[in-house]
Amino acid sequence: MSTPSLSNQEIARILYQIGEYLELQDVAFKPRAYERAARALETLGAPAGDIYQKGGLKALGEISGVGESIAQKIEELIRTGHLKYYEQLKEKLPMDVEALSAIEGVGPKHIKQFWQKLKIKNVIDLEKAAKTGKLRTLERMSEKLEQKILRSIEFHKTHGARFFIGAILPEIRDIEKRLKNLQWTRNAAVAGSIRRRKETVGDADILATSDHSAKVMEFFINMPEVAEVLAHGDTKSMVRLHNGLELDLRVVPEESFGAALQYFTGNKDHNVALRKIAIARGWKLNEYGLFGVQGAGDRGQKQIAGRTEEEIYDKLGLAYIEPELREMTGELEAAIRQAQGKPNGLPKLIDYNDLKGDLQTQTNWSDGEHSIEEMAKAAQARGLTYLAITDHSKRLAMTGGLDEKKIKRQWKEIDRVNRKLKGTRILKGSEVDILKDGSLDLPDAILAQLDVVGASVHSYFEMPRADMTKRLLRTIQNPHVDILFHPTGRVVNKRKPIEVDMEMLIKGAKKTGTVLEANASERLDLKDEHIRMAVEAGVKIAIDSDAHSNAQFSLLEYGIAQARRGWATAEDVINTRTVDDMLLLLKGKRTK
Numbered sequence: 001m002s003t004p005s006l007s008n009q010e011i012a013r014i015l016y017q018i019g020e021y022l023e024l025q026d027v028a029f030k031p032r033a034y035e036r037a038a039r040a041l042e043t044l045g046a047p048a049g050d051i052y053q054k055g056g057l058k059a060l061g062e063i064s065g066v067g068e069s070i071a072q073k074i075e076e077l078i079r080t081g082h083l084k085y086y087e088q089l090k091e092k093l094p095m096d097v098e099a100l101s102a103i104e105g106v107g108p109k110h111i112k113q114f115w116q117k118l119k120i121k122n123v124i125d126l127e128k129a130a131k132t133g134k135l136r137t138l139e140r141m142s143e144k145l146e147q148k149i150l151r152s153i154e155f156h157k158t159h160g161a162r163f164f165i166g167a168i169l170p171e172i173r174d175i176e177k178r179l180k181n182l183q184w185t186r187n188a189a190v191a192g193s194i195r196r197r198k199e200t201v202g203d204a205d206i207l208a209t210s211d212h213s214a215k216v217m218e219f220f221i222n223m224p225e226v227a228e229v230l231a232h233g234d235t236k237s238m239v240r241l242h243n244g245l246e247l248d249l250r251v252v253p254e255e256s257f258g259a260a261l262q263y264f265t266g267n268k269d270h271n272v273a274l275r276k277i278a279i280a281r282g283w284k285l286n287e288y289g290l291f292g293v294q295g296a297g298d299r300g301q302k303q304i305a306g307r308t309e310e311e312i313y314d315k316l317g318l319a320y321i322e323p324e325l326r327e328m329t330g331e332l333e334a335a336i337r338q339a340q341g342k343p344n345g346l347p348k349l350i351d352y353n354d355l356k357g358d359l360q361t362q363t364n365w366s367d368g369e370h371s372i373e374e375m376a377k378a379a380q381a382r383g384l385t386y387l388a389i390t391d392h393s394k395r396l397a398m399t400g401g402l403d404e405k406k407i408k409r410q411w412k413e414i415d416r417v418n419r420k421l422k423g424t425r426i427l428k429g430s431e432v433d434i435l436k437d438g439s440l441d442l443p444d445a446i447l448a449q450l451d452v453v454g455a456s457v458h459s460y461f462e463m464p465r466a467d468m469t470k471r472l473l474r475t476i477q478n479p480h481v482d483i484l485f486h487p488t489g490r491v492v493n494k495r496k497p498i499e500v501d502m503e504m505l506i507k508g509a510k511k512t513g514t515v516l517e518a519n520a521s522e523r524l525d526l527k528d529e530h531i532r533m534a535v536e537a538g539v540k541i542a543i544d545s546d547a548h549s550n551a552q553f554s555l556l557e558y559g560i561a562q563a564r565r566g567w568a569t570a571e572d573v574i575n576t577r578t579v580d581d582m583l584l585l586l587k588g589k590r591t592k
Contacts, residue, residue: 007171007225008048010242011077012041013098014086015070020097021089023108031108033067036369036549040065041074042167043551047174049078064551065369081224096122104152104495105145113138127153148462155496162200164492164522166558168245169194171225172204175247182219184212187257191264195323197561199492199524203246205264213251220249256288258308263287269328277316277332290315314339322349324564329532349564350543350573355556357386357575357582359452360431360485360517360544365410366391366400369549372410372426373417378550380424386579388429388452389414390485395433395441396458402430404446411449425579427451431485436460438474440481447480451583454517456485457498465499472505476514482586483515483542486525494522502530509539515574515586518566520559521546531566540574540585541566 006014019034040063041048051059052075060071077083093115099122100111106126114120117138118129126149129135135146172190179188185208189195192205210216214234221229221237231238235251252260263271264287278285283292289306305311313320318335325331331346338345362368363375370378372389379387391410394403402410407430414426429452433441440447440455447453455475463471476484487505488497509516516534518541519525526534526541534541543559545552563573570576574585 006049006077006081006242007174008041008044009167009171010225011048011074012038013243014077014083015041015073017098018073018086018089020101020108020111021093024093024095024097024112034070036065037063037067037070037074039369039549040551043549043554045554048074052078065549094121099123100126102494103149103156104491105148106152113140123153123156152495156493162202162493163243163245164200165194165197165561166522166555168201168204168243171241171243172206172247175223175225176206178223179206179208179216179220179249182210182216184215185210186254189261191261192266195265196267196326197324197558197565199527199562201245203248205248205250207257207260207264208249208251209254209257210251216251217249252287254307255303256306258310259285259289259306259312260287262309262312265323265326267327270326270332273328273332274312274316277318281316285312285316319346321346322564324349324561325567327565347567347569350560350568350570350576352557352560353383354570354573354576355384355543355560356577357384357388357579358545358547358553358556359388359427359429359483359542359575360390360454360519361387361547362391362431363389365389365402365406366396367548372413373421374550375547376417376421376424376426379553380421382553382556384424384553386425386427386582388427388454390429390431390452390454393430393432393440393442395435401433404442407442407446427579427583429454431456432481433458434471434475436463436471438471440475440478444478444480447478450480452482452586453480454483454485455481457489461489461495461498463498465501468498469501469504472500473508476505476508476512481514483517484509485517485544486519486523486546487516488525488527488530490523490525492522492524497525497527502533506530506534506537506539509534510537515540515542517541518543518559518563518568518573519546520544520555520557520562521552524558524562526562526566528562528565531563531568535566535568535572541568541572542574544575 015034015038019031023031057071057075060066060074061068073083095111095115100106118134120126120129130146130150135141136143172194176188176190179185188206188208190206193201194204208216217237221232221239225241226239227242228240230240238248240246275285283290289303290312291301292304305315310320317339319338321331321335334346358379361375363372364370392401394401411428414428418426428450430450432453432455434455434457435441475481490497516526516539518531520543531541543563545555547553574582
């Protein structure tokens with residue numbers, strides 16, 4: 001077996017669903033076990049199939065969060081592509097649990113109630129019941145929750161057709177790697193919106209160079225990830241993967257690889273503008289290269305550039321533009337200024353290896369999966385030199401949030417681990433809950449003793465814009481609040497952002513010295529456009545994983561990508577600094 005039958009993400013999706021099915025049956029403990037295993041698979045550094053191939057069932061059982069029973073089920077999925085236990089659960093409970101649970105406000109208990117009382121099996125049934133007022137008649141339901149579910153369904157219709165980048169990038173990278181390593185290919189690269197690191201993508205593109213394109217295409221359409229072949233040719237094929245994503249592969253000439261990569265990376269408006277620059281010079285730019293007239297009286301054209309992207313931009317009189325910036329938001333003008341040696345050129349974007357610390361992590365003291373020591377060791381393995389432990393505060397009782405007594409006990413544990421662990425410093429922090437009026441659920445006497453205070457909205461998401469803005473402005477005026485965690489409260493493809501005046505919030509953060517977070521989890525909050533607004537206003541950013549397990553520090557990459565799309569440099573991001581410099585900036589320059 002050379003490749004896994006299912007990707008880590010596909011296995012994780014099945015494990016998540018098993019957990020939901022078990023919760024529907026009121027099974028104790030097991031749902032959380034499947035959820036932990038699914039999280040571990042999502043952020044695993046290597047394909048589970050490769051781990052199994054090298055070490056068998058024992059190696060699967062050594063994956064953090066995976067016990068013997070779940071390891072056996074992963075083995076079955078890897079070997080056969082199916083899981084009998086999962087199929088039995090689906091037959092027993094004929095609801096579309098995955099689709100229903102994607103609707104905000106709908107959990108396993110709701111799904112069970114909807115089925116038992118109204119025979120709701122899918123989102124279509126749910127929408128009909130909500131529109132006819134049937135949901136509000138159920139126990140623990142109301143007209144307000146019914147309307148919230150309807151809004152969530154509409155939001156999901158608009159956004160749910162696209163894929164969150166964190167859910168598909170690992171699998172696409174694995175495919176890219178295998179194509180690169182084929183004996184018939186000289187190069188392969190992912191293009192499209194994935195390469196631009198858009199937060200959601202509709203499809204995927206890979207380019208390759210080869211003298212044996214038919215063999216490359218034959219390998220491509222027969223990959224185990226392929227559910228359906230949509231088109232098959234010698235130089236272009238299209239498939240649909242098991243996860244539903246459509247993936248194109250094109251084999252292009254070596255001399256055109258850079259031009260094709262630039263063209264298929266996009267975006268469309270960026271490409272149109274480049275072609276206009278070429279036309280103004282009497283040239284032609286397309287996916288095959290940049291072409292110009294050979295000489296006077298000669299109608300033939302020769303390729304001026306095309307092997308690399310860099311030479312395309314150079315010949316057009318532009319500095320090279322990183323893929324994350326290619327959105328027609330001023331990058332061409334900045335690239336021209338830079339190429340001409342003028343000020344206000346392109347920013348030197350934060351690098352994917354620039355972070356030195358992580359300022360939001362959860363442990364098993366609240367709703368995280370691992371201990372403080374386990375999280376610290378995992379951060380150290382990722383090359384981080386510090387991390388803040390920011391377990392939830394007391395108001396979030398469902399997460400086991402920490403009250404004043406419990407957080408003081410946690411400080412002693414942090415001190416113990418800091419004495420034991422060398423090379424990574426653990427900071428005392430808290431993710432403090434923002435109450436309806438903008439005050440916090442921990443007293444100032446506690447907050448004053450913390451290294452990092454992050455404040456978050458976890459309730460009253462439907463407040464009017466003016467009230468929500470006033471609420472958050474009051475929060476950041478608290479002199480102990482260092483960072484506003486996931487400022488708009490959104491979850492990509494799942495929950496819309498709160499209504500808040502971002503211009504006023506950023507202006508307030510500038511005045512108070514508050515840092516705004518670029519949360520790297522499935523929230524990707526702030527959005528890229530808001531990061532750029534903050535950067536231009538001189539407000540500092542913190543890129544945090546929001547890790548709830550020791551495998552989730554890999555999420556930091558997505559936060560960095562989002563910051564790059566927001567034109568952020570390392571200087572703009574507070575946790576690119578050493579721990580002492582970071583704390584000096586965090587605590588020493590407050591003007592509240």
